[in-house]
Structure formats: structure tokens, C-alpha cells
Amino acid sequence: MSAKDPAVFDRQYRAFLFDMDGTLLNSIAAAERVWAAWAQRHGLDVEAFLTTIHGARAIDTISRQALPGVDAQVEARGITEAEIADVEGVVAIPGAVAFLQSLPAHCWAVVTSAPKALALRRMHAAGLVPPAVMVTAEDVTNGKPDPACYLLGAQRLGVPMGECLVFEDAPVGIRAGEAAGADVVVVTAAHDEPMVTRHPTIASYDEVQAQCDAAGMLRLRPSTMA
Incomplete structure (x- = not known):
């Protein structure tokens, strides 16, 4: 794990917003x-x-x-x-299944450039349970790097964008999260080559854990198992 911006580990969030391909699953x-x-x-x-x-x-x-x-x-x-x-070889990013299961259902969403039918197909193929809130290709006029998708995800969760943490893997998605005004964590599990950004990176979800307090606020912490 690289923590170039360790502030994400010191902040509380109301919600986590996840890209899908390359971030939750490898397709x-x-x-x-x-x-x-x-x-x-x-x-x-x-x-x-x-x-x-x-x-x-x-x-x-x-x-x-x-x-x-x-x-x-x-x-x-x-x-x-x-x-x-064709979903042959579509698998979850290491640790993603358990990490998502640890989150309260109302505190996270998937924000993907894939159409909804494809997103559901790939999530099921990877053994991931789709969340109640998803933003897919059909939901926005302009795709990533436009921030509209992430702004819509926060809106559907009823959470201020500035209190969301975005998980991304691709440059266009990272730019969308930045433009939306969110903190960003970069997931590198599907990368063949290093990606240099100003954001913290994780190679798998085994490196982090989520903590939720009595008020429903989330914290991202380095895992004691990493």
C-alpha cells in the first residue's frame, strides 16, 4: 500500500463510491x-x-x-x-467480496461506465452482490472523466459529495472523482504497469479495512493483516 495522501486514513466518510471494472473486478x-x-x-x-x-x-x-x-x-x-x-475470466479483485460485505448497505454504491445489464452480469460472474444504488452508462449524458456519474451516485445515496471516498483504477475515472470533489483511492490490482498519481494506492482490499461507528460514519484503515 502506498499512502501518498494519508489523509484518507484520518477522515470520516458517509459513503464509498466504487468504479467496477478494474476496481471491484478484473474483466x-x-x-x-x-x-x-x-x-x-x-x-x-x-x-x-x-x-x-x-x-x-x-x-x-x-x-x-x-x-x-x-x-x-x-x-x-x-x-x-x-x-x-463473454464473462470468461471475470473475477473479483482480491479481498473485494469481504470488504464490500463489511460495509453497511446504505453506505456504498457502484459508479460504472458499463451499461446496467453488463454491470450486473459481470458482478454476478465475479461473485459480487450488486448494491442497492448503481450508476451506469445509461444514467448520464456525459461519461467519465465528466464528474456527473459520481455526483449522481452521491445524490442517490443522499450524501454530500465531499463526504464520499471514491475507489478507482483508470485515469478517466480518477479525473471524474477529482472533478466531483471527492477523495480518491487508486486500486492497482489490474494494472500491468505502475500508475503515478497524487492519491493513495492499494493493490488489493486485503490491505485495508472499513470501520463504521455508531453514527454510521466510515473510516478506511490500513489492515492489520496486510
Whole structure:
């Protein structure tokens, strides 16, 4: 665990907001299989293109390519259908299941760039129980790095954004959390290469534990087991 910003371990929060892919579960292999096939069909440099897909909504990823004659909404639906069909190798980030189970149900939400059907499919495949509050691709007009998704997650929980802690893994998601005004923890379990940010990082949820006091306030603490 790296605590470049140890203040997150000294603060109380009303809620934790989690990105999904790369943060609660690892779906990189499945996502890259689907997107690589799409990129090949459209004559893109597959290796370069795959570096751009993580953390963003499918429709935003496709729209950025500005491919002539391509309907981004139609293509995004096709991508979602293919990803729902392929969850081979989708697994929970180490320690995530137990960490989420330790949180009061009303104190956390998932804020993902995935469509809701795909988010539910992947969470179930990874053995994660979906929370009562989820913000998915369909819920916002502008995806990450726009902060709208995190602001909506806090609103749905009835919690001020400044009292939320965001868990993220991708640069666009980290920027969304920052823009929303939240503290951020970066989860690096799915990273092949180090990511340098000003935020504390954890390689797995085994490194931290959540404490909830009688008033329902949460604290993130380094785990005594780490």
C-alpha cells in the first residue's frame, strides 16, 4: 500500500463510491477480446486502440474514433451484447467480496461506465452482490472523466459529495472523482504497469479495512493483516 495522501486514513466518510471494472473486478481479458475483434473489423491498430477503452463508456470510445458511416449507438449495443456473452475470466479483485460485505448497505454504491445489464452480469460472474444504488452508462449524458456519474451516485445515496471516498483504477475515472470533489483511492490490482498519481494506492482490499461507528460514519484503515 502506498499512502501518498494519508489523509484518507484520518477522515470520516458517509459513503464509498466504487468504479467496477478494474476496481471491484478484473474483466480486462474479456473486454479486450471483444474490443479487439471490433477494432480488427474496423481496420484500427488493435494494440494502440485497446489502451483507450478502459474506464470509458462504449459509446464514448466508439465516438472518439470518428469512423465514417459508423452509428456509435448501434455499435455500442453490439459491444454490450458481446461483453454480456463473454464473462470468461471475470473475477473479483482480491479481498473485494469481504470488504464490500463489511460495509453497511446504505453506505456504498457502484459508479460504472458499463451499461446496467453488463454491470450486473459481470458482478454476478465475479461473485459480487450488486448494491442497492448503481450508476451506469445509461444514467448520464456525459461519461467519465465528466464528474456527473459520481455526483449522481452521491445524490442517490443522499450524501454530500465531499463526504464520499471514491475507489478507482483508470485515469478517466480518477479525473471524474477529482472533478466531483471527492477523495480518491487508486486500486492497482489490474494494472500491468505502475500508475503515478497524487492519491493513495492499494493493490488489493486485503490491505485495508472499513470501520463504521455508531453514527454510521466510515473510516478506511490500513489492515492489520496486510
